[in-house]
Amino acid sequence: MKQRLQQLLMQSLEVLIDNNILENMPENIRIDHSKNKAQGDFASNIAMLLSKQAQCSSKVLAQKIKANFPDSVDVEKIEIVGPGFINFFMSQSSNALVVEDIIKQGGNYGLSNIGMGQRVLLEFVSANPTGPLHVGHGRGVVYGAAVAHLLRAVGFEVDCEYYVNDAGRQMDILAISVYLRYVETEQFPDNGYKGDYIFDIAKKIKGIKKLDIFTNTCKDISKCKIQKNSIDKERHIDDLIANCKFQLGSDYRKVFDFSINSILSGIKIDLADFGVEYHQWFSEQSLVDSGLSEKIVKKLQDLGYIYEKGGALWFRTTDFGDDLDRVVVRDNGIHTYFSYDIAYHFGKFERGYDRIINIWGADHHGYIARVKASIKALNYNPDKLEILLVQFVNLFRGGKKVSMSTRSGSFITLKELREEVGNDAARFFYILRKSTQQMDFNLDLAKSKSNENPVFYIQYAYARICSVLKQGKPFMADIDLLVLNNELESLLIKELNRYKDILQSSALNYEPHVLACYLRKLAGYFHSYYNNSEFLVDDDKLRNSRLLLITAVQQILSNGLNLLGISTPNSM
């Protein structure tokens, strides 16, 4: 209906252009849903925008637009208000059409093909497999999954990917942490992974030892490698790693693999339990094994962007807008994380996606410039890569901020949260906030009073409708939507009319919270309606029409909640 109105408005403007009142057609003719009923159903500010061009006051121009507006059965009244707003009052029958559309299209209502089947690669979470997912990661999980659903709803083809950082120093630190717990030494480095889950993995290895995984005995070796001669903590742990690799020989790899697999499978289960699906788990190590990382560095060398300094190879990212040049190969010959990242992103572009989206934690913003620089250097368009930053979650317990750290082992896992408050409440809590806003998460509140979560408010509206419909179904033959004319019915119908636009902007702007807020509002209007009006009345026409209206509301709640990954219980 909005599009129809846009066309009519354009026709009116064309007449004004023909009469030399206006020079040319504006590129974008915006029509907004009005805020309140007094301002009609739709409003346009076009007169204010074009008044300069028309060399008359915006009010006068608005009058001219109105005068030349084509007749339409859909438009009941046009009002010029204030500085020149044009308010459109639609006929009741045209507004009510949405109810029939929703019923007809059901679960498909609101879907569109704006994306035209473009392929999107969406990478999100990609937390290092050094520990279980915690509530800090939860935001990225829920946000990413919702963005994927929304983009699909508007016609994109989306592949979800998790980049597994299974190479590099962190992994070695994880491996020796497990190993040191395995040998039960008291001397555990400060900067090792201290969490309880490390003990669990060590315990599991003990179970497997009976299966003769280890060919060497480990116990004695542990003693000689805990040397406190390194003053520097980081150096100390590097020494531990080197020592451990040397002493354990081929068994080192077994500890390493076992540790990472154990954690990774935990992460996979967490995500699956949370209803998040990935198409691919992309291994960082595979970039080493396939030689791609090596190849990319050579390529950059050939292109002349690499120089040597202090024994390391530097990539002149400053040529492409970065603040500093970056090391890609260290003086010890080992590639940096950044080097793998270049190869990884190069690979993403090679795979032929139309759009590449990364969802990163806000702490990674410093990497944007260098990753984009490398894309430019490799002759791809950096604008095709969109990096969405998700701001941090501040956790509070007992009124005090608690910092979460995988390394120190102090965190609350996502699994714990889900088990305490449930999937839906956890999801909705994250999704209701826009991702660019830092958010405070009160753990006590989240756990103890989960009823306060607005997700139940929406689900309750859905359940109430289910309950009513169980007692009476609308008969399509005997319906007249024009009887739905009390204030709350108009509000509901008006709100239903907004759904398509909400879904669209929510998807295209990567803002699932917009949809979440809309659903809350729609549920609110329904609850008011429920308390104010009776549905199962004797008058057949009225009853059937009201039942049809709430069926439409139920459908929209269901469609919206599905996109956000939230369940729709029939009763509560």
Add this chain to the structure above:
RNA sequence: GCGCCCAUAGCUCAGCUGGAUAGAGCAACGGCCUUCUAAGCCGUAGGUCACACGUUCAAAUCGUGUUGGGCGUACCA
């Protein structure tokens, strides 16, 4: 120091990409269950949109500056 993000009711957050009297929830106070689920509804109170300039018909929204917070600034990942 430099860079990125943020600042809206006592608290937690929206504000539809510049619009017409700034909105919810929680907390406070007062009402509504012999009638379709009270996890609900109705009402009252609560604001100098951090501050100051600027851009224009119009600024919570855009620009600059100030203040206050978060994050980043590795041959770690």
